[in-house]
Amino acid sequence: MNKISHETMRESSVLRWSALILVALTMFFAYMFVDVLSPLQTLLEQQKGWTPEVYGTFASSEYFLNVFVFFLFFAGIILDKMGIRFTGLLSCIIMLIGAGIKLYAISDWFGADNALYDLLNSFAVSFPPAAKLASVGFAIFGCGIEMAGITVSKTIVKWFTGKEMALAMGLEMAIARLGVAVVFWISPYFANLGTPDVVRPVAVCCLLLCIGFLTFFVYTLMDKKLDSQDSTLSKELDEEPEEGFKMSDLGKLLTNKVYIITALLCVLYYAAIFPFQKFATSMLENRLGLSTTDASQLFSWFPIGAMILTPLLGWFLDKKGKGATMLIFGSILVFVCHMTFAIYPFVEGDSNSLLVAYSAIIVLGVSFSLVPAALWPSIPHLVDKTYLGSAYSIVFLIQNFGLWLFPIIIGVVLDKSNPAEVLIANNGVYNYTPAMLVFASCGIFACILGLWLKAEDKKHGYGLEEPNVKS
Numbered sequence: 001m002n003k004i005s006h007e008t009m010r011e012s013s014v015l016r017w018s019a020l021i022l023v024a025l026t027m028f029f030a031y032m033f034v035d036v037l038s039p040l041q042t043l044l045e046q047q048k049g050w051t052p053e054v055y056g057t058f059a060s061s062e063y064f065l066n067v068f069v070f071f072l073f074f075a076g077i078i079l080d081k082m083g084i085r086f087t088g089l090l091s092c093i094i095m096l097i098g099a100g101i102k103l104y105a106i107s108d109w110f111g112a113d114n115a116l117y118d119l120l121n122s123f124a125v126s127f128p129p130a131a132k133l134a135s136v137g138f139a140i141f142g143c144g145i146e147m148a149g150i151t152v153s154k155t156i157v158k159w160f161t162g163k164e165m166a167l168a169m170g171l172e173m174a175i176a177r178l179g180v181a182v183v184f185w186i187s188p189y190f191a192n193l194g195t196p197d198v199v200r201p202v203a204v205c206c207l208l209l210c211i212g213f214l215t216f217f218v219y220t221l222m223d224k225k226l227d228s229q230d231s232t233l234s235k236e237l238d239e240e241p242e243e244g245f246k247m248s249d250l251g252k253l254l255t256n257k258v259y260i261i262t263a264l265l266c267v268l269y270y271a272a273i274f275p276f277q278k279f280a281t282s283m284l285e286n287r288l289g290l291s292t293t294d295a296s297q298l299f300s301w302f303p304i305g306a307m308i309l310t311p312l313l314g315w316f317l318d319k320k321g322k323g324a325t326m327l328i329f330g331s332i333l334v335f336v337c338h339m340t341f342a343i344y345p346f347v348e349g350d351s352n353s354l355l356v357a358y359s360a361i362i363v364l365g366v367s368f369s370l371v372p373a374a375l376w377p378s379i380p381h382l383v384d385k386t387y388l389g390s391a392y393s394i395v396f397l398i399q400n401f402g403l404w405l406f407p408i409i410i411g412v413v414l415d416k417s418n419p420a421e422v423l424i425a426n427n428g429v430y431n432y433t434p435a436m437l438v439f440a441s442c443g444i445f446a447c448i449l450g451l452w453l454k455a456e457d458k459k460h461g462y463g464l465e466e467p468n469v470k471s
């Protein structure tokens with residue numbers, strides 16, 4: 001009788017972790033691009049005339065096509081039907097196209113006497129043509145990055161199920177957070193290299209995206225080999241091939257109560273994070289009287305904190321569980337941070353104020369480790385693996401709605417709470433309290449959903465509080 005070998009590449013820890021590093025690098029460069037303009041809001045206002053409302057609308061455009069053209073929904077189906085290699089490469093190409101358009105839009109090549117410029121200048125004139133075209137580019141890029149995000153989540157499940165899955169997801173997110181931290185340092189640096197200019201950092205990040213494309217391409221070679229090993233193994237074991245996504249699975253997802261609670265928690269929690277990231281530098285400049293570079297560097301401790309803790313908490317979840325509890329604590333901490341920035345009487349140049357600001361940013365970093373480390377590995381506990389790609393894509397879709405809406409809300413709240421005459425009386429310093437209260441309220445609602453999730457888990461035993469690694 002032939003001896004069946006159960007060994008595939010995923011049994012080799014070196015190959016498994018190499019696969020992870022390759023896909024994580026793609027996300028590292030993608031996350032850098034996402035936030036390349038976040039530390040430059042003030043410069044965009046001074047140089048390009050982008051008011052907070054324009055900037056908020058531009059920031060939210062990243063999610064527009066995912067939400068309103070349901071791109072993420074189709075991305076999930078493409079992923080489940082066409083597989084990781086096709087979807088991952090497609091997502092990288094989409095990101096590059098979107099990034100290229102955004103770069104062109106803010107460059108000097110796009111200006112008056114250009115037909116497209118004149119066309120975009122012919123309506124909604126308070127929204128500059130460069131901001132309009134940059135938003136189109138960012139919306140296309142947003143399709144790519146979200147598609148890449150679900151592809152990477154599915155890739156990790158493929159290589160790490162029954163192994164260190166939460167640790168792997170934590171490490172992938174840590175590498176992405178490092179990208180955010182790095183861009184909060186290098187973006188003001190490149191912008192101020194010579195005459196201040198927002199184009200330089202965007203051009204650099206476009207080049208880095210090409211490297212991300214290459215690392216994903218290398219990963220596809222490993223993925224192909226693993227698939228051929230898996231199909232040989234299934235034939236030897238006489239296993240039925242997996243069925244893949246069916247439209248009826250969508251109904252199963254949308255009627256899965258605990259999955260919907262998780263998706264709502266996700267949207268509320270992340271609404272207090274990514275949109276905040278877009279305004280944080282400006283908020284710190286205004287609340288503490290810091291320069292752009294200092295505010296941006298202070299804020300970078302948030303992704304750095306998350307980067308250090310997320311893999312550790314992923315490891316903890318693998319070994320000890322307590323996923324639902326982590327979601328609750330993470331939501332409480334996001335509330336604490338945003339309330340601090342809303343109500344603490346910060347004084348310019350005061351060391352206590354700086355200490356409080358640093359502490360609040362670190363607290364946010366801890367929160368942003370607890371929730372993602374527990375949230376994403378919890379999805380495979382709640383749904384069938386045949387439509388896992390779609391399950392991730394629907395959560396991302398619901399989340400993207402919040403990520404689209406909140407920068408707009410915050411932009412409007414900032415404009416309304418800082419009318420021109422008040423702004424002039426305050427020497428141009430924006431009052432951020434109402435905006436921060438909006439962010440803080442998201443934390444409270446996320447916490448309530450976390451408590452509900454924990455109660456459902458206790459009742460039905462989804463295993464959210466259980467460790468992932470089965471010994």
Ligand SMILES: C[C@H](NC(=O)[C@@H](N)CCCCN)C(=O)O
Pocket residue numbers: 034145146149173176270274372376396399
């Ligand atoms: C893994 C998770 N990713 C997401 O939530 C993405 N849908 C959003 C990426 C947005 C980048 N602006 C995470 O990063 O925690």
